[in-house]
Amino acid sequence: MSRPSEIDAAHESAAPKRRAGLLSHSMLSSLDQAWLSALNLVLGLVLIRLATKDEYGVYSQLFVGGLFITTVVDALLTHPLMTALPGLEPLTRQALLQRLSRLQLGLAVGLALLGGVAYGVAAHQAGDAQIVPIALSFMLYLLSSSRREYQRGLSYIEGEPKRALIVDGIYGVVLALGVAVLAWQRAWLHLPGIFLVLSLANGVALLCSRRRVRLDAMPDLRQPMAQLWQRGKWALPGALMSWVVNYSYLYMTALWVGAAGSAELNASRLLLMPVSLCVIAWAKVGAPTLSRTLQAQDTARLRRILGGSAVGLTVLALGYLVLVCLLLPLLEKYVLGPDYAGVQSLVLLWGLYFWGYAMHWLWTAFLMAADRYRELLGVSLLALVVLVISLPLMLMWYGTTGAVIALIIVEVATVVMQLWLAWPWLMGRAQYSPR
Template sequence: MSAGRRLLAHSTVSIVDQAWLSLLNMTVGLILIRETTQQEYGGYSQLFAAGLLAVTIAESVVSNPLTTLGSTLDRPERDAAVGNLAAFHLRVSTAVAVVVGAVVAPIVLGAEPSVVALAAGFSLYAFVTLRRELQRTIGFLDGRPVRVLAGDVLYGAALVGCVVGLSATGHLDLPVLMVVMALAGAVPVLLGNRLSALPRDPASYRARRAYAIRRGRLGLPGAVSSWLVNFSYLYVAAAMLGTAASAELNASRLLLVPISLSVVAWSRVARPMTGRLLADRDHRTLRRLMAASVAGLALVALVYAGLVLPLVPWLERHVLGSEYRDVDALVIWWAVYFAVYAIRWAGATALLSADAYPQLLTSALAGLAILVVALPAAVAMFGVRGAIIGLIVSEVLNLILVWGLFLPRVLWPRPTTTDDH
């Protein structure tokens, strides 16, 4: 099977997988919107974003270097690298989960008595999520997206069942919800391929760990900066306008999250493939692959937004409730944001495959610098929708840097008779 056909086949399964995760996220979000107060849902939004920060850190330090390295190795060497880096990931995920849990719980609850329970529950959820994400990364690296999909279906079924049960019994509060989400995530981890807890060979482990740390040291600042660009709006809006503002922002964003998840689905499959094309110096195929990918992602964003926008007034009346009556105006701004985000992220994924960490860091820091100014200023001027406007400004700058400056230099050198075929 050609690279293009293999990418299409695997991307189709990956998109189905991300569609399932998107539906799951939307279902849980809508249940919480209906069954909890706006303040509680705003708190959940901040916890969910903090969970993504934990994933970002672990992926930067372990999973991304593993994908970059693994795409260049044959199967026996790749299996050995997976075993050693899975053992390193256990240590990283434990530390990240504890630290993030201790920091984020007081931000959400302040000095309330339940803050300790929330910190413990969130740390457990973050740890399990990080191990599940590593398992998913290995599945995509091995070219087995169907196995990844099966694990995510198990996770979703367990999660929805538990959340519906908690809602029916009236025990749906944040600490309990975090524990339930952790238990649901543990189902595919325990039933899937066993992740290494101990190094298989001490010398090989140290070498792979050193490789991951070198790459992580370059990739982590940019990844955290990108997270700040994408999710700091929740905390800025909550600080400037109240927790209800973060609830409105997340409720409106929830309806368009499938666009970002389709981008993630593409990148999961494309990264190993673009890595192999770069290793083969096949720039012509890579150019065609990127052009087709951007066109496809843009089409997905436009079609999905066109389908959702007419449904928003009905959702406001019959699903979201009166507390979320301004969601329709926010959804339009989110549609613009996600369209820009999809194109920018496609280019960033290719840079990541090329080990272009300095360029990614420059892009992320530039976007963050703009956001530091644009976000609070836009919120002060335009209220809740100003948070999205600030994000759009930052994403546009990132898009210009990635596609206009970095990609031509890193991925598309002038063709020669030896490297472009």
């Protein structure tokens, strides 16, 4: 049996390896998200420059609809797996992943059909043309995007960010080629063409990410499935409310001032989206690390991770905002075009919002790692109540700008609530106790 001194020495020698692993995984995740951010930014700028303002406004709303499906899958499957998977035996783990892959596919098909029908009804009421081709291409995009994001999430949960980077690299190359063709053949630059290119890129990436696992025996999965549902039943309503809080402003603004207003909001937000994607990149690596640190009851390391992450995310958000503000005159002249002139105030407000968003994700990742999904549901409910009160008032008083002000108010309220919930762990008065 090992003596205490030997155990302490083993932990000390393992600590640098853990730090090196976290650093390398964080760098790979950040590179992956930077790549995806660049792709989204280029696609958005191409549409801003070459498509009509109304068409870009509709694309923005449909793109957010795709995030809805990802939100549902993450809440029911990906996020609960983050805490449940590490404790399973290898055979049980592979069998569970195989079953969840089929479950995710069925869920994605159902939600894609729902999304296509929802668009068709809304477009018919608005009297839009090309309802059928847009709806069909949109459904194909929803299905393929959800599937790729799920496989990508599994790569991070299993500690394989390099695999996610390779697959996303393939996705990006195909997407870049497709967007170049659309820009060259301006007649193809419409919503069906855009969603077909996105679907093609997702499909090629999925072919390269297929995992062939053959099981000779199927273990009993009732207990791990019950554990997933125990977490997912609390995570899902909270995630749906968070989606409403984060993205309903686009639809409210479209109803209030028209699709052109939502296009202006999204164009100004697009310039700062790299901050959002880098925050998500941190969460994909940071949340599993926080979970392992909590389970090890290492309060000192927990504080270092949270403190260092808060400083790093703040520097990222504010530094990027300064860079965009310095480049904004050139961006308005050569990239955005005259239809989007005068978005300086929106860019500044989005910068403040994304800083709050970064802090929000930091503490959300911590509470998920602590298995406090029930408390997160309460936080989401609070955010929804604040949004319902603030968004109509801000839109009425300040128009398009008011939408961003309302979102900032929501982020501040959310972070304050999360800090209050996390305080016992930060003070060392609470211990990890999975539910």
